[in-house]
Amino acid sequence: MSGLTQQRALRLLCLAIFALAMTHIAEAHRLDEYLQATRISIEPGRIVVEINLTPGAAVANDVIATIDRDGNGEISDTEGAGYASDVLHSVSLNVDGERHSLVLQNYEFPLSEKIRRGEGIIRLYAATTAGQVSSGPHQLRFANRHRSDIGVYLVNALVPVDDRIRIKAQSRDFLQREYGVEYVVDSNVGSISAASISSVVGLALAAAVYTASRLKKR
Numbered sequence: 001m002s003g004l005t006q007q008r009a010l011r012l013l014c015l016a017i018f019a020l021a022m023t024h025i026a027e028a029h030r031l032d033e034y035l036q037a038t039r040i041s042i043e044p045g046r047i048v049v050e051i052n053l054t055p056g057a058a059v060a061n062d063v064i065a066t067i068d069r070d071g072n073g074e075i076s077d078t079e080g081a082g083y084a085s086d087v088l089h090s091v092s093l094n095v096d097g098e099r100h101s102l103v104l105q106n107y108e109f110p111l112s113e114k115i116r117r118g119e120g121i122i123r124l125y126a127a128t129t130a131g132q133v134s135s136g137p138h139q140l141r142f143a144n145r146h147r148s149d150i151g152v153y154l155v156n157a158l159v160p161v162d163d164r165i166r167i168k169a170q171s172r173d174f175l176q177r178e179y180g181v182e183y184v185v186d187s188n189v190g191s192i193s194a195a196s197i198s199s200v201v202g203l204a205l206a207a208a209v210y211t212a213s214r215l216k217k218r
Contacts, residue, residue, distance in 0.1 A: 030056055031056040031057045031058040031059075031118060032056055032059055032150065033059070033150060033151070033152045034053065034054070034055050034056065034059055034147050034150040034151045034152065035052075035053070035054040035055075035056070035151075035152055035154070036051060036052070036053050036054075036144060036147075036151050036152070036154070037051070037052045037053075037054075037153075037154040037155070038050065038051045038052075038091075038142070038144060038153070038154065038155040038156075038179075039052075039155075039156060039157075039158055040140070040155065040156070040157045040158065040179075040181070041157070041158045041160070041161075042140065042157060042158075042160050042165055042167075042181070042183055043160070043162060043165070044162055044164065044165070044185070045129060045130060045133060046128070046129055046130060047093060047095065047100065047127065047128050047130050047140070048105075048126075048127045049091075049093070049102055049125075049126045049127065049128075049142075050123065050124070050125050051087065051091075051123075051124045051126075051144075052121050052123050052124075053087070053121070053122040053124070053146075054118070054120070054121050054122070055115055055118065055120070056118050057116065057117060057118035058118075059150050060115050060116045060117075060120075061116065062150070063115065063147075064112055064115055064116070066083065066086075067079055067080070067082075067083040067109070068112070069082070073112060074112065075112060080107055080109045081104070081107065083122075084104050084107040084124050086146075087146050088102050088104060088124070088126055090144065090145050090146035090147075091142065091143060091144045091145070091146065092141075092142070092143045093128060093140070093141070093142050094140070094141040094142075095130045095133075095139070095140050095141075096138055096139055097139075100128040100129075100130055101128060102126040102127065102128050103126060103127060103128060104124070104125075104126050105125045105126055105127050106124075107122075107123065107124050107125065108122070108123040110122070133185050134185065135185050135186060135187045136184065136185060137168070137182065137184050138182075138183055138185065139180065139181070139182055139183075140157075140180065140181040140183065141178070141179070141180050141181075142155060142178070142179045142181075143177060143178045143179070144177055145177060148177070151177075152175075153175060153176040153177050154176055155172065155179040157170060157181050157183075160183075164185055164186050164187065164188075165183055165185055165186075166183060166184045166186060167181060167182075167183050168182045168183055168184055169182040170182075
């Protein structure tokens with residue numbers, strides 16, 4: 001198997017592990033929590049952020065009332081865009097100590113009935129142009145403070161698609177509201193680093209622990 005084929009296979013494996021982890025977490029979150037799972041993709045000159053928000057059934061009406069501002073029971077495009085903007089104003093992203101504003105790219109809202117059942121996932125996609133990042137080490141910092149009264153948070157960086165970018169280390173506070181990534185931009189194309197793979201595998205293990213702890217509390 002060629003080096004390039006191995007790299008693609010490893011990426012698919014890591015993404016599959018991450019998707020499985022996120023599925024188990026979404027299924028296990030408590031009824032009185034607002035699960036907010038963020039995935040960060042580091043690309044040359046651009047950072048892409050996907051935030052998946054899943055209100056538990058016990059807090060769903062509260063969340064819907066915040067989104068559905070006219071109270072007609074339906075989430076319009078304008079209301080969806082407004083809420084997505086509010087969420088992005090509650091998060092911050094810094095690269096090498098410089099603040100970067102996230103620009104909303106797309107959003108998806110499920111039906112209100114599905115949200116009330118605790119099954120609806122709100123998906124927000126945003127990006128920022130971080131400039132043409134030079135070769136060498138860099139640091140990214142992300143924070144999410146949206147609905148801290150009911151929110152629980154998860155965050156992770158995806159394995160970079162571009163082989164020149166290698167994730168070296170990740171750090172989180174206890175609540176995962178604050179997150180850091182150390183990465184390197186290499187002018188030479190290389191293979192996926194062991195640190196990148198282990199970070200995704202680590203998330204899967206964390207998901208298993210999270211799932212087990214939540215099921216015990218039910």
